[in-house]
Amino acid sequence: MKHLYTWAGILLVVCFSVMGDTLMSRAMKRVGDLHALRRRFGLGTVICRIFSSSTFFVAVGAMAIAFFSLMFSLSWGDVSLVAPAAASLTFIGNAVAAKIFLHEKVDRRRWMAALLVAGGVALLIG
Amino acid sequence: MTFRKYLVLAGVTVFAAAGDSMLSHGMKQTGNISLHHLSSLLTAVLNPWVAVGILLLLAFFASYMNALSWADLTYVLPATSLGYVLLALVARFALHEQVSALRWMGIVLISGGVGFVAGGPSVTHHHDNVALTGQDESSKSQLLSSGKSGSPADSQQHVRAAGRGDS
Numbered sequence: 688m689k690h691l692y693t694w695a696g697i698l699l700v701v702c703f704s705v706m707g708d709t710l711m712s713r714a715m716k717r718v719g720d721l722h723a724l725r726r727r728f729g730l731g732t733v734i735c736r737i738f739s740s741s742t743f744f745v746a747v748g749a750m751a752i753a754f755f756s757l758m759f760s761l762s763w764g765d766v767s768l769v770a771p772a773a774a775s776l777t778f779i780g781n782a783v784a785a786k787i788f789l790h791e792k793v794d795r796r797r798w799m800a801a802l803l804v805a806g807g808v809a810l811l812i813g
Numbered sequence: 814m815t816f817r818k819y820l821v822l823a824g825v826t827v828f829a830a831a832g833d834s835m836l837s838h839g840m841k842q843t844g845n846i847s848l849h850h851l852s853s854l855l856t857a858v859l860n861p862w863v864a865v866g867i868l869l870l871l872a873f874f875a876s877y878m879n880a881l882s883w884a885d886l887t888y889v890l891p892a893t894s895l896g897y898v899l900l901a902l903v904a905r906f907a908l909h910e911q912v913s914a915l916r917w918m919g920i921v922l923i924s925g926g927v928g929f930v931a932g933g934p935s936v937t938h939h940h941d942n943v944a945l946t947g948q949d950e951s952s953k954s955q956l957l958s959s960g961k962s963g964s965p966a967d968s969q970q971h972v973r974a975a976g977r978g979d980s
Contacts (some may be wrong), residue, residue, distance in 0.1 A: 801924030810919030
C-alpha cells in the first residue's frame with residue numbers, strides 16, 4: 688500500500704510539474720521577449736504584462752502543488768526513489784507536453800537530449 | 814543566440830544550484846519544522862543562509878521566466894540541467910564528498926544531453942510568437958516601435974517580411 692502511495696505521489700509531482708512548466712512557457716511566449724519589452728517600455732510594463740496573464744498564475748499554482756506533492760511523496764517513500772523518478776519523468780513529460788500543447792518542434796536531437804538528461808539525473812540523484 | 818541569452822541560461826543554472834545548496838545548508842542549521850509550531854518557519858526564514866537561498870531562488874525564477882520568453886521549453890530544460898552537474902562537482906571538489914562511478918556516469922549523460930540540445934535552434938517559430946521571440950533584432954524593434962504587441966496578424970506580416978531565419 689505504501690508503494691502505491693509513493694508512486695501516486697510521484698505521478699502527482701510529475702503531472703503538476705509538467706503542467707506548471709508548460710503553462711509558464713505558454714504565458715511567457717504570450718508576454719514576449721522580456722529583455723526587448725523592458726528596453727522598449729520599461730520594467731513596470733513588463734511586470735504589469737506578466738501579472739495580467741491568468742495563465743501565469745495557474746502555472747505558479749501548479750508549480751506550488753507540485754512542490755507540496757513532492758514533500759508528501761518524500762514522507763511516503765524513499766528519497767532515493769522519489770527524487771530521481773520525479774525529476775527524470777518530468778523531463779520526459781515536458782518533452783511530450785511541449786510537442787502536444789506548445790507545438791514545439793521536438794526533433795530527434797531534442798528527444799535524445801531529454802532522454803540523456805533524464806537518465807543522467809536518475810543516476811546522479813538516485 | 815546572443816551572449817546575453819547564454820548569460821540568462823547560465824543564470825538559471827547557477828542560481829538554482831546555489832539557491833538549493835544555501836537553502837539546504839540553512840535548513841540543516843535550523844532543524845525540523847513542525848506544522849504545530851509554525852513560528853519555527855519564521856526562525857528558519859530569518860536564518861541568513863535560508864534568506865540568501867530564497868533570494869537566489871527568486872533570481873532563478875526570474876531568469877527561468879526570461880529564458881522561456883524567447884526559447885522553447887524543450888531547449889531551456891535540458892540546457893539548464895548542468896546545474897545538477899555543478900552540484901555534484903561542488904560536492905566533490907569543495908565539500909570533498911565521495912562521488913560514485915554511477916554519478917560520474919550521470920554527469921556524462923547530462924553533459925551529452927546538453928551538448929545535443931545546445932547545437933540546435935533555441936525556438937520553434939510560430940505565427941503567433943515569432944514577433945517577439947525571433948532573432949531578427951531590426952524587425953523586432955520595427956514591430957515594437959509600431960506600438961503593437963504582436964497580434965497574430967502582425968506576426969504573420971513580420972514572418973513574411975523577415976523570413977524564418979534562426980541563429
